[in-house]
Amino acid sequence: GSEMCIRDRFEYHWCFPVEKEIYIENETLFLGTVNPGSYVYCHDNVYFLNTVKGTIIAMNENVKIYGHDFQKAQIIINQQSLHDLTTSALTSVYYKDNQIKAMKEDGYENDCHYIR
Numbered sequence: 854g855s856e857m858c859i860r861d862r863f864e865y866h867w868c869f870p871v872e873k874e875i876y877i878e879n880e881t882l883f884l885g886t887v888n889p890g891s892y893v894y895c896h897d898n899v900y901f902l903n904t905v906k907g908t909i910i911a912m913n914e915n916v917k918i919y920g921h922d923f924q925k926a927q928i929i930i931n932q933q934s935l936h937d938l939t940t941s942a943l944t945s946v947y948y949k950d951n952q953i954k955a956m957k958e959d960g961y962e963n964d965c966h967y968i969r
Contacts, residue, residue: 872888872890873891874892874893874894875891875893875894876896877893877894877895877899878896878897879897881895881897881898881900882900882902883899883900883902883903884902884903885903886905887903890907892908892909893909894910894912895909895910895911896912896916897916898919899916899919900919900920901919901920901921902921903922904924905924906924906925907926908926910929911948914930914948915948916930916948917945917947918946918947919943919944919958920944920946922941923938923940923944925938928953928955930947933948933953935955940955942957942958943957943959944956944957944958945958
């Protein structure tokens with residue numbers, strides 16, 4: 854189907870690009886692309902290693918989203934939206950002080966320190 858639920862810690866999703874929607878329950882290293890018009894619903898932190906052109910929706914304000922190739926992506930956290938996010942460097946996107954923030958990073962946080 855068009856939906857998939859990833860339940861195990863750092864489960865990999867790489868076989869095919871997201872065309873419609875996917876639900877991520879736990880912290881996930883995401884290897885697939887996120888195409889325009891598709892939606893990724895995140896209940897925990899997610900690390901995108903490929904291109905993100907769709908919409909990423911954090912299901913709570915504590916979710917952090919990491920990626921290095923956002924291309925006009927939309928990020929939604931706590932009913933706020935960041936439109937047309939485009940990056941070419943590792944970037945973390947998170948919610949703080951009642952707004953969405955995007956910050957360039959030197960490397961992934963401790964939870965994923967083996968990816969540099």
